[in-house]
Amino acid sequence: xxxxxxxxxxxxxxxxxxxxxxxxxxxxxxxxxxxxxxxxxxxxxxxxxxxxxxxxxxxxxxxxxxxxxxxxxxxxxxxxxxxxxxxxxxxxxxxxxxxxxxxxxxxxxxxxxxxxxxxxxxxxxxxxxxxxxxxxxxxxxxxxxxxxxxxxxxxxxxxxxxxxxxxxxxxxxxxxxxxxxxxxxxxxxxxxxxxxxxxxxxxxxxxxxxxxxxxxxxxxxxxxxxxxxxxxxxxxxxxxxxxxxxxxxxxxxxxxxxxxxxxx
Amino acid sequence: xxxxxxxxxxxxxxxxxxxxxxxxxxxxxxxxxxxxxxxxxxxxxxxxxxxxxxxxxxxxxxxxxxxxxxxxxxxxxxxxxxxxxxxxxxxxxxxxxxxxxxxxxxxxxxxxxxxxxxxxxxxxxxxxxxxxxxxxxxxxxxxxxxxxxxxxxxxxxxxxxxxxxxxxxxxxxxxxxxxxxxxxxxxxxxxxxxxxxxxxxxxxxxxxxxxxxxxxxxxxxxxxxxxxxxxxxxxxxxxxxxxxxxxxxxxxxxxxxxxxxxxxxxxxxxxxxxxxxxxxxxxxxxxxxx
Numbered sequence: 043x044x045x046x047x048x049x050x051x052x053x054x055x056x057x058x059x060x061x062x063x064x065x066x067x068x069x070x071x072x073x074x075x076x077x078x079x080x081x082x083x084x085x086x087x088x089x090x091x092x093x094x095x096x097x098x099x100x101x102x103x104x105x106x107x108x109x110x111x112x113x114x115x116x117x118x119x120x121x122x123x124x125x126x127x128x129x130x131x132x133x134x135x136x137x138x139x140x141x142x143x144x145x146x147x148x149x150x151x152x153x154x155x156x157x158x159x160x161x162x163x164x165x166x167x168x169x170x171x172x173x174x175x176x177x178x179x180x181x182x183x184x185x186x187x188x189x190x191x192x193x194x195x196x197x198x199x200x201x202x203x204x205x206x207x208x209x210x211x212x213x214x215x216x217x218x219x220x221x222x223x224x225x226x227x228x229x230x231x232x233x234x235x236x237x238x239x240x241x242x243x244x245x246x247x248x249x250x251x252x253x254x255x256x257x258x259x260x261x262x263x264x265x266x267x268x269x270x271x272x273x274x275x276x277x278x279x280x281x282x283x284x285x286x287x288x289x290x291x292x293x294x295x296x297x298x299x300x301x302x303x304x305x306x
Numbered sequence: 307x308x309x310x311x312x313x314x315x316x317x318x319x320x321x322x323x324x325x326x327x328x329x330x331x332x333x334x335x336x337x338x339x340x341x342x343x344x345x346x347x348x349x350x351x352x353x354x355x356x357x358x359x360x361x362x363x364x365x366x367x368x369x370x371x372x373x374x375x376x377x378x379x380x381x382x383x384x385x386x387x388x389x390x391x392x393x394x395x396x397x398x399x400x401x402x403x404x405x406x407x408x409x410x411x412x413x414x415x416x417x418x419x420x421x422x423x424x425x426x427x428x429x430x431x432x433x434x435x436x437x438x439x440x441x442x443x444x445x446x447x448x449x450x451x452x453x454x455x456x457x458x459x460x461x462x463x464x465x466x467x468x469x470x471x472x473x474x475x476x477x478x479x480x481x482x483x484x485x486x487x488x489x490x491x492x493x494x495x496x497x498x499x500x501x502x503x504x505x506x507x508x509x510x511x512x513x514x515x516x517x518x519x520x521x522x523x524x525x526x527x528x529x530x531x532x533x534x535x536x537x538x539x540x541x542x543x544x545x546x547x548x549x550x551x552x553x554x555x556x557x558x559x560x561x562x563x564x565x566x567x568x569x570x571x572x573x574x575x576x577x578x579x580x581x582x583x584x585x586x587x588x589x590x591x592x593x594x595x596x
Contacts (some may be wrong), residue, residue: 079370081513082412087366090408094363171412172445189359222358262359269410269443 046129046137047144054107054145063149066099067156074164084168085161089179089268092157096150097186097264101218103149104190107142108197109210112300116205132297139198139293143191150187154180175270181278182267188285189261193218195292196256202300220251221258228252256288347399350406357407365408372397372404373417377515394426405435409442419452420507420516424523429460447478448506455503497531497580522567523586529564530580533572536560537580547578 054060070092077087112135129137161174197214204210230236231248240248260281266273347353347368357364376392398418405414415435422432436453443449454470457463504524508517533551536559540548543559551572554560566572570584 079373080366080413081373081516082416086412090362090366094360097359219358223355226354258359264359264362265408265410268362271410 043129043133043137043140046134047140050111050138050141051144054141059103059107059145060149063099063103063152066095067153070095070153070156070160071163073160074167077164078167080168083170085164085170085174086268088161088164089157089174090264092160093182093186093264093267096153096157096183099153100146100150100186100190101193103146104142104193105197105211105214105218107145108194109201109214110207111138111142112198112201113204113207113210131301135198135202135293135297135300139195142194146187146191146194150183154183157183170270172270175267178263178270178273179267181273182263185261185263185278185281188282189258192256192258192261192285192289192292193221195289195296199292199296199299202296202303217255218258221256222262223259224252224255224257225259257284260284347403350403353403354407361407362411365404365411365414368400368404368407369411369413369417372400373413373513376417376421377513392421394421398422398426398428398431402435405438409439412443412446412448415439415443415449415452417513417516419456420519423456423460427460429456432456445477447474450474450477451503451506455499459500459503497527497534500527501531525567526582526584526586529566529572530582532564533560533574533580537574537578541578548574550574 073091073095074084074088077084077091080087158176158179161179165174193214196217197210200210200213201207204213227248231240231245236245260277263273265271353364354361376397401414401418405411405418408414418435419432422428422435433453433456436449436456439446439449440453450470451474454467454474457470458467501524504520504527508520508524533554536554537548540554540557540559544557548554548557548559551560551563551574555563564572566582566584568582568584568586568588570582570586572580572582575581
């Protein structure tokens with residue numbers, strides 16, 4: 043499994059994805075200049091823009107690396123040589139996932155460090171109303187990375203059932219969009235207005251989807267990081283456990299399906 | 307022509323065509339009316355669904371859009387800069403949407419307060435927005451300070467104003483605000499209150515158009531305050547109200563007549579209150595309102 047992870051990681055480096063990340067990361071240095079257009083919250087806007095850029099980059103990485111990794115191996119017939127090694131198909135899936143996840147963590151570390159430097163600079167332009175909570179900022183970046191690692195597991199599951207990359211790419215993007223709003227929809231369904239107006243069938247279907255689809259809203263700590271709002275540590279712990287359990291279940295499904303897949 | 311050269315020729319043609327199009331295109335974009343640039347923003351709930359985990363970014367982008375739009379008005383001649391009625395309704399809608407996406411964004415509250423009160427006189431709307439913001443920005447003294455000012459100065463609701471000023475004072479520890487809570491009730495304190503408020507707005511403003519607008523109003527209020535001080539000294543000494551500003555000048559209580567930056571003339575109302583013929587607004591704006 044570790045071999046597969048190392049090969050995956052090497053493949054990503056070979057494709058010069060890291061250089062791309064560094065170039066994008068350099069854009070973060072210009073953020074304080076853009077944020078100086080703000081009337082009252084230059085530092086807060088710098089954090090907002092930096093975290094948004096990190097999220098966007100991580101979304102692209104998780105969708106394209108996760109969704110195309112297995113498909114590319116199958117297209118180039120690398121999978122056959124990989125599977126001829128003494129590794130199980132489950133270990134192959136786990137190795138691929140670990141390789142991509144490590145790369146996501148590395149990318150978030152690089153982008154996170156650049157963000158911290160940019161925010162430090164923004165503070166010198168216009169100090170924020172409240173001191174920047176560095177710990178919360180770093181936690182937000184970490185949980186953002188966890189969110190996109192979970193999304194990698196989603197894209198890998200979709201890759202195991204598809205022969206092209208269309209389903210994994212567009213399926214992952216769709217699940218990401220739905221995953222960020224399931225909580226809002228569920229909150230709405232519990233309001234008195236929805237109880238009266240929404241039919242029972244829709245209510246039950248929406249509730250089933252709420253439990254089935256990933257809840258990505260809990261990983262979003264941007265507002266806490268931007269405005270130095272206190273974190274709910276109990277909530278973070280349960281989110282971390284949710285991440286481990288949900289990602290584990292997705293990978294188990296992916297391994298199960300990939301194990302039964304017929305390869306020609 | 308050989309097939310190998312064809313793409314090169316096509317590229318050259320495309321580049322030459324691009325050079326020709328670029329001039330008129332950028333010219334068109336530059337001349338595009340500022341009002342058109344504000345555009346339309348969908349419902350906040352729908353927008354919240356679409357922008358996934360980028361709500362804070364979209365909120366900030368919307369507020370920036372309004373600030374840029376308002377800032378664009380400063381390109382006009384100074385005397386007309388605030389006279390041409392900007393699309394305040396559109397600005398208000400966008401800021402409300404943005405603050406639903408990110409209820410902590412101070413730029414939104416600050417900017418809404420700056421135009422919803424004096425410019426469009428939507429005091430209730432401004433206060434509702436401030437109350438909404440206070441639920442989130444629980445550490446920020448500016449929001450209760452603004453709300454206190456709106457209640458005291460515009461709505462004359464002194465009881466409510468006292469509550470807000472006390473809250474602002476508790477959060478900032480600022481003596482001025484704590485004192486204001488007790489002082490605003492006096493009619494003579496009104497102008498002073500406005501001056502204190504405007505100074506606070508100017509110090510923290512980073513938008514040149516807004517800053518200019520506050521500066522003009524501050525200058526006008528400082529002029530009115532100078533006359534008020536002279537009037538009060540006259541009352542103490544003479545035991546009656548002066549009949550006019552000219553009497554204050556003649557009797558030496560007022561050294562020189564302050565100028566009204568809005569182009570009006572200061573005068574005394576029958577009850578002694580200092581007023582100006584401009585009503586603290588540019589004439590074009592008054593005509594625009596009509």
